[in-house]
């Protein structure tokens with residue numbers, strides 16, 4: 001598991017002071033109290049953003065203060081509210097409250113697993129009431145006002161879990177672990193028997209121009225996986241957060257099965273397990289073309305992919321043939337999915353913390 005973590009300190013804005021004032025108008029001899037309320041202090045939020053990939057910037061800038069509320073003014077004018085501060089973190093960040101550390105155990109405040117997930121980490125102080133609020137039938141000229149409340153203050157630890165962007169799916173022995181070891185630094189066990197991989201492996205794929213994504217190799221799926229057959233079903237969950245699936249189909253004759261039927265079985269298992277999973281962008285990769293003994297087998301998978309409207313590639317995880325093209329296609333699908341997610345988020349403005 002790859003983890004990145006930083007400690008930050010957040011202080012929400014103090015509320016503004018309430019105002020002490022009386023109405024003074026030419027022809028009104030004894031104007032009543034007219035001190036307005038202080039504005040609320042700004043709050044601090046943390047939000048998971050698809051545009052952010054690491055916590056590195058927080059290392060250089062660990063201190064955050066939200067704006068104070070303005071003081072109330074005469075003529076019943078309320079002070080302006082302090083502006084909220086929103087800190088953007090990568091999707092998959094865990095937020096812990098470690099105020100009081102090292103003796104107090106840290107407490108999980110939020111698991112920002114999805115883009116747009118948001119948590120209030122420090123609430124701004126309420127603005128104080130102005131003297132206009134304190135007039136009663138017996139005290140028509142109150143001199144009482146409230147100071148603003150202080151804003152919340154916390155020490156937080158941010159921890160980023162690496163989530164997979166691209167998931168490799170396919171039958172056992174299809175060559176998923178071989179592929180991840182070719183395209184990343186992950187070195188899972190590879191062997192010529194099914195169910196070699198027992199737990200998911202993650203790897204970071206680095207491409208030209210600073211492009212990178214995280215890929216997950218999960219145990220192979222078999223017919224009935226959605227009902228718990230084999231091992232893969234426990235790990236299908238890991239794929240729920242991925243944005244793109246690469247479906248590996250062994251087209252060599254070594255599997256002893258028909259590759260098109262393999263492909264259909266896996267697609268059906270995904271659908272039965274979770275329709276959202278099956279609806280993710282998918283790329284079909286006919287694998288082991290270095291050992292292809294019957295061209296018909298690859299052509300049949302190609303035709304099936306075309307019929308389904310899915311991008312299709314011929315690759316070999318062993319020789320690397322076709323792999324760069326596959327990665328470029330995965331990147332394109334991923335970039336499109338990230339954009340779509342970001343566009344959807346920009347449409348939803350956050351709610352205010354101070355309902356009237």
Ligand SMILES: Nc1nc2c(ncn2[C@@H]2O[C@H](COP(=O)(O)OP(=O)(O)OP(=O)(O)O)[C@@H](O)[C@H]2O)c(=O)[nH]1
Nearest residue numbers: 172173174175176177178191195196197220317318
């Ligand atoms: N000829 C050839 N053999 C391959 C290729 N990719 C994988 N293999 C072989 O296929 C077998 C299974 O490979 P793995 O990478 O372990 O397959 P897997 O999909 O991870 O299998 P499970 O973990 O059991 O689900 C190994 O013997 C690999 O050497 C390929 O591109 N060409």
Ligand SMILES: [Mg+2]
Nearest residue numbers: 176177196197
């Ligand atoms: Mg494997």
